[in-house]
Amino acid sequence: MKIVAVDPFYLKMPDITTDADGTQDTLAVRVRTDEGIEGWGECDASPLVSLATYCCPMSHGNIINIRQSLIGEVLGGSDDILRLHKKVLRNALDIQQIDHAYSGTDIALWDIVGQKLKRPVYQLLEDQFRFLSDGIGYPKIPYASVLFGDTPETTFQIATRLKIQGFKAAKFGWGPMGKFDEQYDIELVESAREGMGKSAQIMIDAGVVWGSDYKTVYDRAKAFSQFSPTWLEEPLAPEAIEAYGTLSALNPPVPIAAGEGSATFRMAEDLILHGRIDYVQIDVGRVSGITTAARIRQLAEQQEVQYVNHTFKSHLSLAASLHVFATNEDFNLLEYPADGSELSQRLTTEKLEVGSDGQVRLTDQPGIGVKVDLNTVREFLAPVKIEINGTPIFDQSVL
Amino acid sequence: MKIVAVDPFYLKMPDITTDADGTQDTLAVRVRTDEGIEGWGECDASPLVSLATYCCPMSHGNIINIRQSLIGEVLGGSDDILRLHKKVLRNALDIQQIDHAYSGTDIALWDIVGQKLKRPVYQLLEDQFRFLSDGIGYPKIPYASVLFGDTPETTFQIATRLKIQGFKAAKFGWGPMGKFDEQYDIELVESAREGMGKSAQIMIDAGVVWGSDYKTVYDRAKAFSQFSPTWLEEPLAPEAIEAYGTLSALNPPVPIAAGEGSATFRMAEDLILHGRIDYVQIDVGRVSGITTAARIRQLAEQQEVQYVNHTFKSHLSLAASLHVFATNEDFNLLEYPADGSELSQRLTTEKLEVGSDGQVRLTDQPGIGVKVDLNTVREFLAPVKIEINGTPIFDQSVL
Numbered sequence: 001m002k003i004v005a006v007d008p009f010y011l012k013m014p015d016i017t018t019d020a021d022g023t024q025d026t027l028a029v030r031v032r033t034d035e036g037i038e039g040w041g042e043c044d045a046s047p048l049v050s051l052a053t054y055c056c057p058m059s060h061g062n063i064i065n066i067r068q069s070l071i072g073e074v075l076g077g078s079d080d081i082l083r084l085h086k087k088v089l090r091n092a093l094d095i096q097q098i099d100h101a102y103s104g105t106d107i108a109l110w111d112i113v114g115q116k117l118k119r120p121v122y123q124l125l126e127d128q129f130r131f132l133s134d135g136i137g138y139p140k141i142p143y144a145s146v147l148f149g150d151t152p153e154t155t156f157q158i159a160t161r162l163k164i165q166g167f168k169a170a171k172f173g174w175g176p177m178g179k180f181d182e183q184y185d186i187e188l189v190e191s192a193r194e195g196m197g198k199s200a201q202i203m204i205d206a207g208v209v210w211g212s213d214y215k216t217v218y219d220r221a222k223a224f225s226q227f228s229p230t231w232l233e234e235p236l237a238p239e240a241i242e243a244y245g246t247l248s249a250l251n252p253p254v255p256i257a258a259g260e261g262s263a264t265f266r267m268a269e270d271l272i273l274h275g276r277i278d279y280v281q282i283d284v285g286r287v288s289g290i291t292t293a294a295r296i297r298q299l300a301e302q303q304e305v306q307y308v309n310h311t312f313k314s315h316l317s318l319a320a321s322l323h324v325f326a327t328n329e330d331f332n333l334l335e336y337p338a339d340g341s342e343l344s345q346r347l348t349t350e351k352l353e354v355g356s357d358g359q360v361r362l363t364d365q366p367g368i369g370v371k372v373d374l375n376t377v378r379e380f381l382a383p384v385k386i387e388i389n390g391t392p393i394f395d396q397s398v399l
Numbered sequence: 400m401k402i403v404a405v406d407p408f409y410l411k412m413p414d415i416t417t418d419a420d421g422t423q424d425t426l427a428v429r430v431r432t433d434e435g436i437e438g439w440g441e442c443d444a445s446p447l448v449s450l451a452t453y454c455c456p457m458s459h460g461n462i463i464n465i466r467q468s469l470i471g472e473v474l475g476g477s478d479d480i481l482r483l484h485k486k487v488l489r490n491a492l493d494i495q496q497i498d499h500a501y502s503g504t505d506i507a508l509w510d511i512v513g514q515k516l517k518r519p520v521y522q523l524l525e526d527q528f529r530f531l532s533d534g535i536g537y538p539k540i541p542y543a544s545v546l547f548g549d550t551p552e553t554t555f556q557i558a559t560r561l562k563i564q565g566f567k568a569a570k571f572g573w574g575p576m577g578k579f580d581e582q583y584d585i586e587l588v589e590s591a592r593e594g595m596g597k598s599a600q601i602m603i604d605a606g607v608v609w610g611s612d613y614k615t616v617y618d619r620a621k622a623f624s625q626f627s628p629t630w631l632e633e634p635l636a637p638e639a640i641e642a643y644g645t646l647s648a649l650n651p652p653v654p655i656a657a658g659e660g661s662a663t664f665r666m667a668e669d670l671i672l673h674g675r676i677d678y679v680q681i682d683v684g685r686v687s688g689i690t691t692a693a694r695i696r697q698l699a700e701q702q703e704v705q706y707v708n709h710t711f712k713s714h715l716s717l718a719a720s721l722h723v724f725a726t727n728e729d730f731n732l733l734e735y736p737a738d739g740s741e742l743s744q745r746l747t748t749e750k751l752e753v754g755s756d757g758q759v760r761l762t763d764q765p766g767i768g769v770k771v772d773l774n775t776v777r778e779f780l781a782p783v784k785i786e787i788n789g790t791p792i793f794d795q796s797v798l
Contacts, residue, residue: 010787018460022493025458046462046494048455048787049448056447059424061417063445093607093637094421095445096662096685097496208492238492239665242672263495266638270669273641286495387784388409388447 001116003073005032006066006105008054009396010047011380013341020147020174020207022312023337023344027051028377029104033075037115040372041107042317042347044285045100051384053092053101055394064091066102077117078128081109085291099263099288106289107320107368114367121290121323121368129294131301137326139359141169142336143203145312148175152184152191159195159202162338168358169333170196173205173233186223193227201333203257205233212240214247221252230333231257231279238267244275255279260310262287268296272303281335283310284320293324297331307331314340314347319362319370322352326362334360346376400515402472404431405465405504407453408795409446410779412740419546419573419606421711422736422743426450427776428503432474436514439771440506441716441746443684444499450783452491452500454793463490465501476516477527480508484690498662498687505688506719506767513766520689520722520767528693530700536725538758540568541735542602544711547574551583551590558594558601561737567757568732569595572604572632577619585622592626600732602656604632611639613646620651629732630656630678637666643674654678659709661686667695671702680734682709683719692723696730706730713739713746718761718769721751725761733759745775 012025027047032038043050054066069088074080085106092098110121117124126135144167149155155172162170172192177185192202204224210216217235224232232254236243238261247256257279262268263286271277280300284293300307308331309321318337325331336354337344349371352360363369383396411424426446431437442449453465468487473479484505491497509520516523525534543566548554554571561569571591576584591601603623609615616634623631631653635642637660646655656678661667662685670676679699683692699706707730708720717736724730735753736743748770751759762768782795 012456016457016459018457018463020460022459025456044493046452046455046458046496048785048792049451049494049496052448052451053445056445057411057424058415058417059445060415060421061419064417093660094443094685095448095496096499097445097448097494100495239663241665241669261492264638266640266669270640270665270673274669274673286493382788385784385786386447389781393447 001037001075002034003031003070003075004034006054006070008051008104009377010051010382010384011343011377012382013343013380023340026313026343026347027104028347028372029108031105031108031112033112037112039108039111039115039367040316041104041111041289041320042285042313043100043104044283044313044317048384049097050101051394053095053097055386057388057393062093063095066092066105070105075109075112078113078124081106081113082128082291084109085288089288100286103285103287103289106291107284110290111367118366120362120364120366122326122362125290125294125323126327129298131298131327133327135327137362138329138332139355139357139361140322140334141332141358142167142334142354142360143169143171143201144338145171145335146339148172148177148188150176152187155188156191156195159192163196163200166354166358167338169201171203171205171233171335174207177204177206178209182220182223185220189224189227189229201230202227203231203233204229206235208234208237210235211237212243214243217247218250218252221254225253229254231255233257233281234260241270241275244271244277248276257281265292265295269299272299272305277305279306279308281308281310284324285313285317290320290324297325297328301328308333309335311335312337314344315351316348316368316370316372318352319368322362323368336360343376343380346373349373400436400474401433402430402469402474403433405453405469407450407503408776409450409781409783410742410776411781412742412779422739425712425742425746426503427746427771428507430504430507430511432511436511438507438510438514438766439715440503440510440688440719441684441712442499442503443682443712443716444502447783448496449500450793452494452496454785456787456792461492462494465491465504469504474508474511477512477523480505480512481527481690483508484687488687499685502684502686502688505690506683509689510766517765519761519763519765521725521761524689524693524722525726528697530697530726532726534726536761537728537731538754538760539721539733540731540757541733541753541759542566542568542570542600543737544570544734545738547571547576547587549575551586554587555590555594558591562595562599565753565757566737568600570602570604570632570734573606576605577608581619581622584619588623588626588628600629601626602630602632603628605634607633607636609634610636611642613642616646617649617651620653624652628653630654632656632680633659640669640674643670643676647675656680664691664694668698671698671704676704678705678707680707680709683723684712684716689719689723696724696727700727707732708734710734711736713743714750715747715767715769715771717751718767721761722767735759742775742779745772748772
């Protein structure tokens with residue numbers, strides 16, 4: 001089987017706001033082979049900047065675009081996916097965007113190989129990475145991922161709604177958290193807890209608001225601990241690894257989570273080894289796909305850190321995320337986008353529904369197991385055309 | 400003074416090869432103000448992918464392009480440059496390419512403020528960063544930066560030519576190094592030493608060839624030490640920080656240099672604190688400009704690591720690089736592109752020439768102190784046009 005086409009599609013809602021809502025647009029990637037099998041993936045990244053990484057002219061041996069590295073390549077099994085991952089990243093050593101941009105393609109390649117071999121991706125990963133698990137795809141507890149309301153009152157209403165929807169876990173993030181004073185922050189967390197009820201899990205996402213100020217984070221962790229959050233997420237800037245390490249040495253009474261900004265294996269490794277975080281949150285749409293995410297899962301297992309997905313896109317991304325850690329029974333939480341644009345809700349023809357036991361599980365369908373709705377792609381497509389020196393180097397291929 | 404225009408220009412040679420020669424194309428950035436002062440900078444990065452970062456549509460509050468963050472902003476002094484640096488990077492938190500792309504703009508902003516205040520950039524940096532130096536701009540020993548020849552014989556010829564040209568130091572890199580066997584590697588280094596002569600400094604750039612194999616690197620360092628290289632550069636992959644740390648703990652008999660791939664402060668900090676390298680090599684065209692490079696210089700001073708520039712572009716980049724560490728007398732080496740395309744040779748109207756004492760020094764001209772030749776820009780310009788949904792979002796502005 002050979003790769004014959006690699007096509008990125010920029011999809012967007014008609015109106016985009018500054019809200020911290022990652023579902024307002026997306027970059028979907030389709031890979032086609034000469035045997036007629038095609039796979040899809042999705043990037044959580046700037047669509048245009050990522051798309052440029054598929055077609056940018058060569059600058060020298062370390063700046064070669066994704067298409068040029070892949071078209072014509074042999075794709076037979078998961079060994080080929082790892083070989084191509086290495087080739088693409090090596091050819092693009094000096095393209096900073098490469099990890100964000102390649103994520104969608106790597107996911108699509110796993111989708112294709114799974115279809116070809118008639119096996120779900122999590123089983124292929126099990127064989128390839130030898131995770132020392134029993135190979136069973138375990139169900140996960142979905143946690144709704146929502147923004148804080150602007151006030152404690154609206155946060156309470158949001159939490160109550162999630163409880164009524166049946167969520168046993170929910171993460172509240174960004175918005176007013178850290179923007180006013182400690183008392184306001186505490187009231188926000190208290191409202192989330194009261195709305196969700198005593199038995200639910202709640203998580204707090206501070207949205208990098210305290211920069212490198214680990215002392216304030218420690219104080220907030222102490223203040224929030226009375227509401228028993230499962231974790232406090234991204235209290236510090238992504239770069240503040242030494243501050244994360246110092247915070248960890250203080251033994252804050254709430255576990256610390258971070259990692260969604262990881263674009264490379266090293267960024268996650270750095271957070272785990274030197275930031276000493278408790279939960280590592282990996283976005284397969286940013287970290288150059290399933291291949292690197294699986295390596296980070298291995299590291300998390302070795303270092304006794306909890307692996308959890310970061311997902312704020314469609315159920316294509318959600319399913320791709322879940323394959324990475326489905327076979328580890330202890331990694332039992334799944335970020336589950338509860339709100340989201342029409343685009344993200346309709347990008348796939350089916351969803352990973354919450355089961356009657358309140359949990360989410362993969363099917364044993366081959367590949368990623370979730371199909372893209374081409375009508376949605378057509379409806380939300382923002383066709384891109386790029387010319388250099390009057391010559392088209394990208395002209396949106398039709399579906 | 401307000402920023403009124405931020406324009407990236409994609410410049411390229413007619414033919415681009417896979418050679419490890421970063422001067423075959425470039426992205427130059429011009430920033431204009433309402434007082435008529437304009438500044439220029441240069442990125443060492445994929446021109447098209449970086450250009451997209453200037454005009455990509457907003458995706459949400461963490462994906463906002465460079466132009467949108469800057470146009471209309473106040474620019475009066477170096478405090479403003481630091482404020483804008485923070486703003487741009489925060490607005491582009493989820494654009495991986497931001498550091499590469501913003502580098503040229505940050506350099507241009509220092510150029511403008513220097514012109515406005517009639518002071519060279521190194522003096523502005525001295526005031527802003529309080530480096531604890533005496534404020535004098537010291538001369539540096541330029542080292543020619545060239546590729547190994549394909550054989551020991553051609554390497555000897557290259558080294559001999561550099562010696563005749565008057566270089567007292569030269570770095571040889573990439574090409575066959577590490578591609579055959581140990582004996583061949585040794586002969587390459589031996590030829591470089593013989594061509595340059597006993598009293599010259601030679602550096603070896605292994606071009607990330609040994610991945611994470613620190614044992615081979617240690618063996619090579621032992622074998623190369625008889626030729627007294629000043630350093631062995633990038634023997635390991637940029638991500639292999641733990642392997643760098645393990646290598647360092649073995650005390651290799653040749654100092655280790657790395658860092659050109661650093662796109663962020665943390666990447667350099669990680670190499671310094673956990674990779675325990677001896678020389679940190681920073682490219683102002685990749686690390687979001689002079690602002691971050693100056694912070695890395697500070698860290699290098701604190702950690703007693705040697706700071707040195709990485710430059711494989713025009714003398715605009717070279718001058719920008721030199722301003723960062725001119726006032727530290729001990730940081731006395733300067734990577735000095737000896738070969739380079741016609742584009743890079745002619746991008747500036749003047750060069751940082753090697754003085755009669757064999758050293759290179761900045762002038763006290765305001766700003767970066769090197770002017771862009773607009774005729775060269777016109778001659779090598781590859782105009783870019785980007786349309787989304789039929790609407791132009793970038794259409795190369797005329798000079």
